[in-house]
Amino acid sequence: MTGSLEAAKARAQIETTLARLSWKLRRTTSPARRREIRRDLRAHLLTTADDGGSAEALRRLGDLGALAEDYAEAERGRPPEPRYRTGVIAAIVVWVLVVLADGRRLLDDHGLNVAQRGDFDPWSWTAGTPNGKLDLFRVFGDVEHGLLFEVEMYRLGYIVFPLLAFVLGSRLWRAWRPTVLRSRLSRS
Amino acid sequence: MSPTHDSQILKGVLGLVLLRLIDERESYGYELVERVHALGLEDVPDGSIYPALGRLEREGHVTSELVRSPNGPARKYYRLSSSGRELLTERTAAWTHIVNAVTPILSENGNQPTGGRS
Numbered sequence: 001m002t003g004s005l006e007a008a009k010a011r012a013q014i015e016t017t018l019a020r021l022s023w024k025l026r027r028t029t030s031p032a033r034r035r036e037i038r039r040d041l042r043a044h045l046l047t048t049a050d051d052g053g054s055a056e057a058l059r060r061l062g063d064l065g066a067l068a069e070d071y072a073e074a075e076r077g078r079p080p081e082p083r084y085r086t087g088v089i090a091a092i093v094v095w096v097l098v099v100l101a102d103g104r105r106l107l108d109d110h111g112l113n114v115a116q117r118g119d120f121d122p123w124s125w126t127a128g129t130p131n132g133k134l135d136l137f138r139v140f141g142d143v144e145h146g147l148l149f150e151v152e153m154y155r156l157g158y159i160v161f162p163l164l165a166f167v168l169g170s171r172l173w174r175a176w177r178p179t180v181l182r183s184r185l186s187r188s
Numbered sequence: 189m190s191p192t193h194d195s196q197i198l199k200g201v202l203g204l205v206l207l208r209l210i211d212e213r214e215s216y217g218y219e220l221v222e223r224v225h226a227l228g229l230e231d232v233p234d235g236s237i238y239p240a241l242g243r244l245e246r247e248g249h250v251t252s253e254l255v256r257s258p259n260g261p262a263r264k265y266y267r268l269s270s271s272g273r274e275l276l277t278e279r280t281a282a283w284t285h286i287v288n289a290v291t292p293i294l295s296e297n298g299n300q301p302t303g304g305r306s
Contacts, residue, residue: 040217040238043261047218048234050260062233070199070236074243 010054014045017058024068029075032083087170094165102153136160198232202240204283207276210250216263241266249275
């Protein structure tokens, strides 16, 4: 019981130190790289703590400010890499929004003054490929029947919009920068 | 008593030491720290090894691979790339040149400070 309490305390000390270092690096280092740094140092500290305890492991790590400076200096010039995790989250969020938007009456107002609607009712607009063969989505309305705006999503929309969100969210184009490609090739 | 090392000198030479150690054999971070300390550089903080490794990796001089460990967290093994080998050769030559140039000056007075003008 005491042993597990000690271990939990040691782990908490290590995690606090890693969080403090990560905070110091927030302006100079990307979140992905900070995660990698925390993983490397966590492995090191846990191994060192096994030999001499967490206090000794943290002492041997050195001054956190100096360490953050070393990292910041070493990171300078590192080209930003794609953020795949953010891309996946963006794609999921957009997919959910697409599901929610599909077939939903977004602006449905039965009390609308239909006398002022003009000659364009009912109206619709479809977005798709330039050749007109594939449709992404359609927006339409029929004010006379109390429908101001409705979205209909086509199958292609379910693929294209999340894909677009992934590309934008992950900054996928960074993967094709010569510097990133070179470093990736040298790693493999 | 081992002498205290100047942190700026150590910082400059740490990359070269790491390249040499990795060239001898693939190693993971903790092992490299132990090997650096075993060279007599005990006052090199453990933490300073990792940014140096990160820089070498970013510049493509070393590559790394995460390997599961049976006892403890996964280990990141570092291996020298061909450009790392070239850099090691260049830096070794440069270091040797500096040492050869500086050592005679330092040893002229028996390695003791002169104490200024008399």
